[in-house]
Amino acid sequence: MNLSIAEENYIKSIYKLQEGDTVVTTNALAYELETKPASVTDMAKKLKEKLLIDYEKYKGFTLTTEGRKMALQIVRRHRLWECFLVDKLSFSWEEVHELAEELEHVRSEKLTSRLSEYLGNPLFDPHGDPIPDANGKLTKPRPQTSLDQSTARKVVVTAVTDQSTALLAFLNAKHIKLGTQLEVIEHYEYDNSIEIKIKQQPPITISEQVAKNIMVRPV
Amino acid sequence: MNLSIAEENYIKSIYKLQEGDTVVTTNALAYELETKPASVTDMAKKLKEKLLIDYEKYKGFTLTTEGRKMALQIVRRHRLWECFLVDKLSFSWEEVHELAEELEHVRSEKLTSRLSEYLGNPLFDPHGDPIPDANGKLTKPRPQTSLDQSTARKVVVTAVTDQSTALLAFLNAKHIKLGTQLEVIEHYEYDNSIEIKIKQQPPITISEQVAKNIMVRPV
DNA sequence: TTAATTATTTAGATTTGTCTAAATAATATT
């Protein structure tokens, strides 16, 4: 099955939006891909034709087994390139997504496996997302909660759910990245803001909105 | 100036065929790009429109200054990725061209410069071709002659002019690569074949056709 | 220098991916 770049992007976005078994809607996919609903409908017909999605008019889409397999391969390449850019070329985590968005379309089993090996077969990308192995198998995610839900006093950052450049830049400025240890000092009930402390640094207060998007694990 | 992948491939091929100031013909370019002359004419109009080539009907093409600048950037990316694949991911030199053909289209100044730096700002790619710097400046090629012309007894391999998979695989099998030192034992007049010796190995005889495509420098 | 051959261009189609505007279906509101 040979997919075009456009088809790969659709498949990956459907995978991303699917989360379990939810059906993906035309508008949601159009928004995700920054395109128009009419274009999505057009592409849906092609992907159905290629047996990569299940689709009935007005009923939304879900990936077929074959489609999910494709999606996982694309996601694997995407996340491996992100690792490469951060670990080897010292990019910061908020810069790598767009580049990986292009690099992921170089389809070569050999390149992918060599890259993975070169990086030490990493299990998680710089945003904390799991990297599928060559067979599409995902490491089960580490137990984690969002920082605003966490009750532990000492936690380590495991992922960031919103990966917008804005948030990642904010975290960068505050020196918060994957693996950073945080000590929760105080939950302020008034606006649900949280005061935290990174070792050796003065405490800072972060908003509920930010805390919701930081995933942590007790340490 | 934002080029499509197709446009980039055309520009790069024109650059490759141009060699000095020769005019590139429609058929030659069609052959190089494995496409049809009619398609080349179509694209020629677009590239002329974008001021990347000079073109008059029936008169062939040459790159403009702007076009050459673009070409050098693409060539730079291509050759840097080839270095990466060989040096870091242990690909052999005959495998890397096709992958670089895709990777070269990821346009990011930052990625390119970081990659170059990571590789130690190499001046030559795995085939011995010079890598343009960020400003498009090429290291002047090292003085070299083809092995069949060379009169020196001890030489080092600096480049391979024919980069077909067939030749590169042949050289690989004979353990001849860039930097390999060869001792010329004998020129056989009958068929212009050459007997050579790589240190620690029994002498081998190579045909005129092969010798013509191996560039060497006296050592 | 005419005729044959080769190279190049044009005309007209096709495929892929996209769009806008209009039509229709599904859902929510009164």
Add this chain to the structure above:
DNA sequence: AATATTATTTAGACAAATCTAAATAATTAA
């Protein structure tokens, strides 16, 4: 239940990149 709103699809168009077949220009050979 009828109506308004929202979601989705269809119809028709367009740009990019390609192709085949036919026309025309340039070159070579007789």
